[in-house]
Each structure stands twice: as C-alpha cells, then as structure tokens.
Amino acid sequence: xxxxxxxxxxxxxxxxxxxxxxxxxxxxxxxxxxxxxxxxxxxxxxxxxxxxxxxxxxxxxxxxxx
Numbered sequence: 001x002x003x004x005x006x007x008x009x010x011x012x013x014x015x016x017x018x019x020x021x022x023x024x025x026x027x028x029x030x031x032x033x034x035x036x037x038x039x040x041x042x043x044x045x046x047x048x049x050x051x052x053x054x055x056x057x058x059x060x061x062x063x064x065x066x
Contacts, residue, residue, distance in 0.1 A: 007052065011045055 018041035025034035 007048065011048065014041055014045055017041075 018038055021037050022034045025031070025037060
C-alpha cells in the first residue's frame with residue numbers, strides 16, 4: 001500500500017485556500033474570523049494526518065501479528 005501523493009496535494013490545496021481566506025478576512029477587518037478559519041483548516045489537516053497515522057499503526061500491528 002504505497003503512500004498516495006494525493007494526500008500531499010490535498011494538504012497543499014487546503015493550505016492555499018486557508019491562506020487566501022485568511023488574507024481576505026484580515027484585510028476586511030475580520031481578524032477573529034480569519035483566526036477561526038485558520039484553526040479550522042489546521043484541525044482538518046490534523047484529522048487527515050491522524051487517520052493516516054492510525055492506518056500506519058494498523059499496518060505495523062498486522063505485520064508483527066500483535
């Protein structure tokens with residue numbers, strides 16, 4: 001099960017979209033919404049990475065028959 005490059009592209013796309021939203025909201029004077037948008041993007045990416053780490057642990061567990 002090779003690592004898909006799609007995950008990297010998804011994370012990069014989320015980062016680009018969040019940074020654009022952050023800039024637009026900051027320039028319009030909505031710093032609180034910009035911060036919340038950044039935090040939401042961070043949570044989404046962390047959940048994606050956590051899912052892949054869980055899959056890795058399951059693979060290692062099955063490899064060593066634990």
